[in-house]
Amino acid sequence: MTPKRLFLIVLVLAALWSGYWLAGAQGAKVAIGRLQENMQASGWEAEWSDVALRGFPNRFDVTLDEPALAPPGGDWRWTAPFFQVLSLSYKPHHLIAVWPNLQTIELGGESAQVRSDRMRASVVFVPGLALELDHAALVIESPRLQGDTASARARELRLAIRPTPGRENARDIGITALEPRITTYPGAPDVAARNVRADLAVTLDGPLDRSALSRAPRVERVEIRSATVELGQSRLRVTGDLAAGRGAYAEGDLRLVVENWRAMLDAAVASGLVPQRMAEQIRGAMGLLSSGEDVDLTLNFADGQTRLGPVSLGPAPRLGSGD
Known part of the structure; x- marks a missing residue:
């Protein structure tokens, strides 16, 4: 093959690849515009000041400047200086999401700043137009949350999600917080806890795809395979299986095993998480239920109420919004 012919072949391939990238870039911009329109039509606030697309020739790197996001009803609102979605041009269904080091969340009339050294997520969709989530992983290094009065921080926060084998519309969710600290x-x-870990299986009423932005999927079942909080010399372990009943109130049982419960309660009172007057009631009840420093009890949720044996403790938690 002559050098001239080789040059022509390279030139043609480069032109074809450039055309592919330009077509993909234009398609990405159109998709972002449609996503914004669909979200706004469904009642979401979805705004940004500009959209930039870079990365030629091997990447599609999308940057949204000054994004603002809030769900229908405005229960919360998130803003940031920018938000990025990165992908390889030959693997568009695998995305890398990048958040800035400073973000703002408004919740319940209060505003909180979220800071981190690094916050990234790897998100993989099932190939196709539905954009159904297959699996994802989020890592936040040194997250710090500062509200008007309370604050929280940790060495690292991890979250992973993947399909639950053999269960339709269900996802396994793993959460780990390393060395979390809360100031009330x-x-x-x-x-200050050493570690907080949770292994859950959450079943929704439909697929987790692009349609979820408009139909607001509801939680039908939460299986807590294991949730552990290690606080000083104390440890709390939770397991259980809850389903959404009438009005989305939880129905089912939760088993709580607390090791060295007195030390855990003392720490909660000292920090302001538990009022002193309530602590005395808890001490009395736990003293009857425990045989020492450890306690093993089961909470039952039924008919919209939480019960410990025959004693009603108040309303049951909701797994979502009720009808």
Whole structure:
């Protein structure tokens, strides 16, 4: 093959690849515009000041400047200086999401700043137009949350999600917080845990795809395979299986095993998480239920109520919004 012919072949291939990238870039911009329109039509606030697309020739790197996002009803609102979605041009169904080091969340009339050293997620969709989520993983290094009064931080926060084998519309969710610390008000001692881990299986009423933005999927079942909080010399372990009943109130049982419960309660009172007057009631009840420093009890949720044996403890939690 002559050098001239080889040059022509390379030139043609480069032209074809450039055309593919330009077509993909244009398609990405159209998709972003349609996503924004669909979200706004469904009642979401979805705004940004500009959209930039870079990465030629091997990447599609999308940057949204000054994004603002809030669900229908405005229960919360998120804003940031920018948000990025990165992907390889030959693997568009695998995305890398990048958040800035500073973000703002408004919740319940209060505003909180979220800071981190690094926050990224790997998101993989099932190939196709439905954009159904296959699996994802989020890692936040040194997250710090500062509200008007309370604050929280951790060494690292991880979240992973994947399909639950053999169960339709269900996802396995793993959550790990390394060395989390919570301050309930200025001057209060921190609630410092060694680790917090949770292994869950959550079943929704439909697929987790692009349609979820408009139909707001509901939680039908939460299986807590294991949830553990290690606080000083104390440990709380939770297992259970809850389903959404009438009004989305939880129905089912939760088993709670607390090791060295007195030390855990003392730490919660000192930090302000549990009021002193409530602590005395808890001490009395736990003293009857425990045989020492450990306690093993089961909470039952039924008919919209939470019960410990025959004693009603108040309304049951909701797994979602009720009708």
